[in-house]
Amino acid sequence: MFFGRIGAFENIGKYARLFRSIRNISGMVSLLVIILFACTRLGYFELGAYQARLGQFLIYGCGIFLSFLYISLLVLLFQKPFGKKLLQPLKSVGRMSLTNYILQSVLSIAVFEGLGFYAKLDFIEVAGYCLLVIAAEIGISQWWLNRFPLGPMEWVWRRFIYGKLERVRPNEASAPSTATRA
Incomplete structure (x- = not known):
């Protein structure tokens, strides 16, 4: 809400330095948290009963920093001609966000629960499934x-x-022509 109130998204050029700072800080914090999480999972820190709790704290705590990182990266990327061209297909997904949310939820329930793939796919297979769903959307x-x-x-x-x-x-442009051919 703060960024909306100060008009940061309406005048990104004016606030580009702010977005770069957010990108840099949230990126460094996220990287640090991910490294700490990996060290706890690999057993470099022996914390006994607190090991699992520390891992959860790091993952959940990292979420806000990753969110700021993603937002700042997208905002800065959209300022470049290449970025605008790259992100343009997502415009239609955003205009149908409720439909897409329900579609991906129903589809994922059908695939993972209905077909029995829940907890049977590895990370790469799930990532591939996600990319396929995004491309379809x-x-x-x-x-x-x-x-x-x-x-x-x-x-x-x-x-x-x-x-x-x-x-x-139907949109005017996609409606079939009623004109007769001569």
């Missing part, structure tokens, strides 16, 4: 938003919020 979101102005769950959400049924119409 990007493609589906772009395809859907080329045809309709809202995602299906966003339409349902608006229906409940505004209390009236808005018809979801």
